Amino acid sequence: MPALNSLLQQKLQDLEKTQQKRAPMAVVRKPGGYVEVAGRQLLSFSCNDYLGLTHHLEVIAAAKEALVRYGAGAGASRLISGSHPFYEELESALSEHKKTEAACVFGSGYLANLGTIPALVGAGDLIVADKLSHACLLDAAKLSGAKLIRFAHNDMKHCKDLLEKYRADYRNCLLVTETIFSMDGDMAPLAELNALAAQYDSWLLTDDAHGLYVAAETPHQSHIQVGTLSKALASYGGYVCGSAQLIDMIKSSARSLIYSTALPPATLAASLAALRVVAAQPELAQTALASARYFAKQMGLSQAQSCIVPLIVGSSEQALNLSKALEENGFYVKAIRPPTVPENTARLRFTFSAYHTQDQIDALVAALKGAL
Numbered sequence: 001m002p003a004l005n006s007l008l009q010q011k012l013q014d015l016e017k018t019q020q021k022r023a024p025m026a027v028v029r030k031p032g033g034y035v036e037v038a039g040r041q042l043l044s045f046s047c048n049d050y051l052g053l054t055h056h057l058e059v060i061a062a063a064k065e066a067l068v069r070y071g072a073g074a075g076a077s078r079l080i081s082g083s084h085p086f087y088e089e090l091e092s093a094l095s096e097h098k099k100t101e102a103a104c105v106f107g108s109g110y111l112a113n114l115g116t117i118p119a120l121v122g123a124g125d126l127i128v129a130d131k132l133s134h135a136c137l138l139d140a141a142k143l144s145g146a147k148l149i150r151f152a153h154n155d156m157k158h159c160k161d162l163l164e165k166y167r168a169d170y171r172n173c174l175l176v177t178e179t180i181f182s183m184d185g186d187m188a189p190l191a192e193l194n195a196l197a198a199q200y201d202s203w204l205l206t207d208d209a210h211g212l213y214v215a216a217e218t219p220h221q222s223h224i225q226v227g228t229l230s231k232a233l234a235s236y237g238g239y240v241c242g243s244a245q246l247i248d249m250i251k252s253s254a255r256s257l258i259y260s261t262a263l264p265p266a267t268l269a270a271s272l273a274a275l276r277v278v279a280a281q282p283e284l285a286q287t288a289l290a291s292a293r294y295f296a297k298q299m300g301l302s303q304a305q306s307c308i309v310p311l312i313v314g315s316s317e318q319a320l321n322l323s324k325a326l327e328e329n330g331f332y333v334k335a336i337r338p339p340t341v342p343e344n345t346a347r348l349r350f351t352f353s354a355y356h357t358q359d360q361i362d363a364l365v366a367a368l369k370g371a372l
């Protein structure tokens with residue numbers, strides 16, 4: 001143990017030197033987008049609760065009722081005794097929304113990708129992924145044992161060149177991307193990717209973690225649609241939508257589904273309630289996107305394509321300083337640094353939610369301009 005600890009000590013010091021040492025800070029989220037951090041109340045632009053539903057009274061009431069009725073935990077994995085009937089209801093709602101035959105709900109978005117990709121491809125197969133794909137897509141690709149190659153972000157020429165060069169040497173091929181990129185807020189060219197998938201006899205997997213119920217639905221269906229219930233739907237869990245065969249196969253073989261405890265019924269009830277709220281108030285999504293666009297315009301940035309607006313500043317130190325200056329003005333905006341984003345692209349990542357008002361955004365813009 002002492003040898004292990006001294007080795008870890010050395011590694012931690014290295015992380016500290018490059019400003020990459022991290023530790024979660026205690027944060028209490030409150031209604032209306034406020035957070036309490038170290039005894040101070042700040043307005044957050046760093047939550048993925050795009051529709052502001054984590055504190056919606058109907059969502060809380062549904063979770064509370066399920067908690068009292070069905071207990072705190074699921075008791076076992078879904079294939080044993082943990083598959084509460086809420087799962088079926090949630091899967092029907094998701095597949096209906098995505099216009100697919102079926103859906104499967106997982107413990108989280110991370111687990112959905114980790115289970116799905118290795119269930120579809122393995123040694124002898126090829127994965128061609130966007131360079132900026134979320135860590136869990138890349139982890140899943142590595143876990144699958146398939147050959148992983150990456151194309152430059154949203155660069156369809158590069159993607160096509162790679163397919164041309166490598167596709168014929170492998171049995172099956174999976175194209176992987178996000179619909180809305182989590183750190184940049186931009187969209188993937190899904191029409192082009194679909195065409196490439198057809199041309200090169202490949203399947204397209206898209207991760208819609210930041211698009212579900214927030215971005216405009218595209219008419220371009222990918223074969224495998226992954227996402228999370230933890231962002232716009234305000235709760236916790238992940239999902240995959242697709243054909244009946246795809247979902248049957250995943251339910252029979254995705255290891256992160258089979259060997260992990262099912263979600264607590266109260267969590268499923270919260271997701272179901274969030275879906276009811278969105279159905280009744282579709283304008284919530286428009287509000288969040290309009291706020292992101294307003295902010296980007298005030299800051300002279302290009303038009304926001306989603307609720308995520310990055311302000312790329314370069315060094316980790318600059319990003320941290322800017323975050324600190326905003327905190328002094330009452331705003332909570334986390335700096336995002338390498339290795340989460342590429343070297344020299346440290347940034348402030350602003351996320352907008354339905355609860356933000358124009359006055360609040362004006363105050364944020366004033367503070368940000370002052371700090372810059």
Ligand SMILES: *Cc1c(COP(=O)(O)O)cnc(C)c1O
Nearest residue numbers: 108109110134182207209228230
């Ligand atoms: C947040 C996110 C995930 C992970 O989802 P969780 O439910 O939080 O595990 C997966 N993919 C992308 C693109 C994400 O942004």
